[in-house]
Amino acid sequence: xxxxxxxxxxxxxxxxxxxxxxxxxxxxxxxxxxxxxxxxxxxxxxxxxxxxxxxxxxxxxxxxxxxxxxxxxxxxxxxxxxxxxxxxxxxxxxxxxxxxxxxxxxxxxxxxxxxxxxxxxxxxxxxxxxxxxxxxxxxxxxxxxxxxxxxxxxxxxxxxxxxxxxxxxxxxxxxxxxxxxxxxxxxxxxxxxxxxxxxxxxxxxxxxxxxxxxxxxxxxxxxxxxxxxxxxxxxxxxxxxxxxxxxxxxxxxxxxxxxxxxxxxxxxxxxxxxxxxxxxxxxxxxxxxxxxxxxxxxxxxxxxxxxxxxxxxxxxxxx
Numbered sequence: 516x517x518x519x520x521x522x523x524x525x526x527x528x529x530x531x532x533x534x535x536x537x538x539x540x541x542x543x544x545x546x547x548x549x550x551x552x553x554x555x556x557x558x559x560x561x562x563x564x565x566x567x568x569x570x571x572x573x574x575x576x577x578x579x580x581x582x583x584x585x586x587x588x589x590x591x592x593x594x595x596x597x598x599x600x601x602x603x604x605x606x607x608x609x610x611x612x613x614x615x616x617x618x619x620x621x622x623x624x625x626x627x628x629x630x631x632x633x634x635x636x637x638x639x640x641x642x643x644x645x646x647x648x649x650x651x652x653x654x655x656x657x658x659x660x661x662x663x664x665x666x667x668x669x670x671x672x673x674x675x676x677x678x679x680x681x682x683x684x685x686x687x688x689x690x691x692x693x694x695x696x697x698x699x700x701x702x703x704x705x706x707x708x709x710x711x712x713x714x715x716x717x718x719x720x721x722x723x724x725x726x727x728x729x730x731x732x733x734x735x736x737x738x739x740x741x742x743x744x745x746x747x748x749x750x751x752x753x754x755x756x757x758x759x760x761x762x763x764x765x766x767x768x769x770x771x772x773x774x775x776x777x778x779x780x781x782x783x784x785x786x787x788x789x790x791x792x793x794x795x796x797x798x799x800x801x802x803x804x805x806x807x808x809x810x811x812x813x814x815x816x817x818x819x820x821x822x823x824x825x826x827x828x829x830x831x832x833x834x
Contacts, residue, residue: 595661598677601670606708607678610670611747611786615663620782620789622664624750628778629796630656630822632740632752633702633715636814638760638770638804639734641721642692642832648812650830652686652702656822688830696721705743715740717754731759736774750780756800769803776820796821 599612611620636652658665660678669678690700698719705712717738725732738754756774763769776798781791802816814828 595677596663596666598671598674599667599669600672600674602672604670604672604709606706607669607671607676608710609668609745609747610710611782611784612667612670613786615667615787615789617789619663619667620787621792621794622662623668624778624780624792625794625796626658626664626821627668628742628750628752628780628794629776629798629820630824631713631742632754632776632778633717633738634816634818634824634826635717635719635736635756635758635772635800636688636802636816636826636828637690637698637719638768638802639719639721639732639758639772640725640760640762640768641696641698641719641734642690644692644695645834646692646832647834648688648690648830648832650688650690650812650828652688652826652828653683654686654704654824654826655681655683656824657681658822688828696724710744710746712743713740714743725760725762731761733757733759747784747786748780748782750778752779753777756798758800760804766806767803768806769801771799771801773797773799802826 599610601608601610604610634652634654642648657680658678660666660680665678671677684704684706686702686704688700688702690698692698700717700719702715703712715738717736719734719736721732721734723729723731723733735757736755740752740754742748742750754774754776756772758770758772760768760770774797776796778794778796779791780793782789798818798820800816800818802814804812804814806812810832812828812830812832814830816826816828818824818826
């Protein structure tokens with residue numbers, strides 16, 4: 516372990532603490548000797564008071580020294596890594612730093628790729644042939660912003676502009692009923708001030724339909740997502756999941772499901788030389804959909820994957 520240099524103030528306080536026990540108060544001692552006759556084997560009241568005062572002073576100084584010595588390494592441990600600054604960007608943008616390692620890149624692919632993959636945000640039931648739903652979704656998720664996986668993959672406008680541990684993006688979505696059992700959909704989003712966005716396509720097929728003899732509806736779904744506008748990497752995601760729902764009170768459909776995202780990425784920059792990464796990320800999902808007047812749809816979903824995310828959606832059936 517590297518020895519920390521002793522600060523001048525610490526050396527001074529230690530010397531004072533040590534000297535408090537070894538250096539007599541000459542004036543007080545002389546005055547005391549001139550007015551008091553010490554009896555053999557007995558301590559006077561003045562001796563006791565002076566000893567108590569010296570012990571208290573020494574203890575106080577030692578407390579101060581301990582606080583200073585303890586605080587120094589704690590400050591060093593809490594320091595954040597430096598941000599990678601690029602004044603040409605308006606907002607935190609995906610840009611790989613030369614310090615990015617293969618391990619950090621692998622984690623970034625896993626977390627960034629899976630959290631941005633096309634989320635279902637709908638029950639297992641389908642729209643029905645010829646119907647279309649246009650909706651706006653707000654996605655929110657958290658990241659470990661000071662980890663190498665997120666710090667070494669983003670550039671910042673200045674060193675006082677961190678990525679932030681919580682991210683949120685709006686999405687524009689469209690879903691169309693091709694048949695009574697098959698829906699297809701698409702979404703698009705972009706961080707307008709940064710250099711990344713996503714586009715996705717999906718298809719959902721209903722295998723079981725809720726009825727008097729069937730308590731739930733069941734569907735399988737596949738989706739494709741591509742990351743856009745990033746020049747330092749090429750990333751794609753394929754998603755597969757299965758979900759079940761049940762209609763309650765004619766308007767409310769809770770649902771649960773499980774699936775996985777396959778994320779494929781390679782770096783495309785001269786700043787680093789890293790191998791391409793392929794990862795499979797399982798996920799669980801749960802949510803609900805509320806239909807009002809058969810035209811207005813309100814929904815929410817929570818997805819537990821590499822990074823937990825929450826989605827809220829409002830849409831309208833236009834056909």
